[in-house]
Amino acid sequence: MSTIQWFPGHMSKARRQVQEQLKFVDFVTILVDARIPFSSQNPMLTKIVGDKPKLVLLNKSDLADPKLTAEWAAHFRKEGMEALVINSKEQATVKKVTDAAKHLMKERLERLRQRGIQKETLRTMIIGIPNVGKSTLMNRLAGKKIAVVGNKPGVTKGQQWLKSNKDLEILDTPGILWPKFEDREVGLKLALTGAIKDTVLPLDDVTIFGLDYFKTYYPERLTKRFPSIDLEAETPEIIMDLTRKLGFKEEYDRFYQLFIKEVRDGKLGTYTLDRLKEEADGDH
Numbered sequence: 076m077s078t079i080q081w082f083p084g085h086m087s088k089a090r091r092q093v094q095e096q097l098k099f100v101d102f103v104t105i106l107v108d109a110r111i112p113f114s115s116q117n118p119m120l121t122k123i124v125g126d127k128p129k130l131v132l133l134n135k136s137d138l139a140d141p142k143l144t145a146e147w148a149a150h151f152r153k154e155g156m157e158a159l160v161i162n163s164k165e166q167a168t169v170k171k172v173t174d175a176a177k178h179l180m181k182e183r184l185e186r187l188r189q190r191g192i193q194k195e196t197l198r199t200m201i202i203g204i205p206n207v208g209k210s211t212l213m214n215r216l217a218g219k220k221i222a223v224v225g226n227k228p229g230v231t232k233g234q235q236w237l238k239s240n241k242d243l244e245i246l247d248t249p250g251i252l253w254p255k256f257e258d259r260e261v262g263l264k265l266a267l268t269g270a271i272k273d274t275v276l277p278l279d280d281v282t283i284f285g286l287d288y289f290k291t292y293y294p295e296r297l298t299k300r301f302p303s304i305d306l307e308a309e310t311p312e313i314i315m316d317l318t319r320k321l322g323f324k325e326e327y328d329r330f331y332q333l334f335i336k337e338v339r340d341g342k343l344g345t346y347t348l349d350r351l352k353e354e355a356d357g358d359h
Contacts, residue, residue: 106203109139163212
């Protein structure tokens with residue numbers, strides 16, 4: 076398996092910034108995409124964060140398989156983190172995140188209280204790879220449009236403190252990816268959900284991966300969207316057949332783009348590409 080390598084300079088700068096800013100925050104908020112809770116984590120960042128208390132937010136839960144999302148949330152809690160399932164577009168997110176932060180820091184706040192220190196505001200930094208919905212979350216928590224929301228990975232630049240409410244202050248950090256993917260499948264999952272640019276991996280590889288995955292785990296979604304699909308056929312044959320039936324003649328690229336877009340937009344229903352049993356074997 077070839078390793079996908081790309082590590083832009085601003086990513087390395089961002090990593091340094093995270094290291095420097097850790098001392099200013101009470102806990103770290105790790106934002107992941109609920110469809111890829113494992114693949115959208117940055118192993119390098121987890122090392123940097125070390126022993127700081129962690130709150131994991133499983134975002135875009137409206138697009139993910141609810142049963143698997145619950146399993147992942149339970150897994151993170153078992154690992155000693157606070158875990159919260161969110162859709163950052165919802166108004167209720169602010170209260171949910173604030174409550175989870177207080178719960179995570181309860182013992183520490185209690186210890187401070189016993190020493191006569193009343194800590195009103197908790198400080199956190201939100202870290203996550205690009206395109207997991209960080210800008211939308213920041214805008215929601217700050218109650219105004221502050222971050223540049225773009226569907227292009229790496230649109231958020233620089234850092235700033237944002238006040239969510241009297242209980243929570245947030246340090247923005249740029250989205251950070253890891254230097255390389257050792258595991259090509261992680262790259263394919265990131266590509267299918269739109270976390271990395273469409274130019275990084277060939278669209279035919281991403282489509283074949285997506286079709287294979289849905290054939291294995293969500294065959295009924297494929298049948299519903301493409302009633303004429305022959306699930307018994309080999310995936311390349313399926314692609315040729317559906318391309319023709321959709322009237323694209325032999326323009327397979329049109330089918331790749333359509334399929335990937337529909338998966339990302341939730342047109343094929345909710346799905347999760349990371350499964351706990353599989354990830355446990357190759358923990359990064």
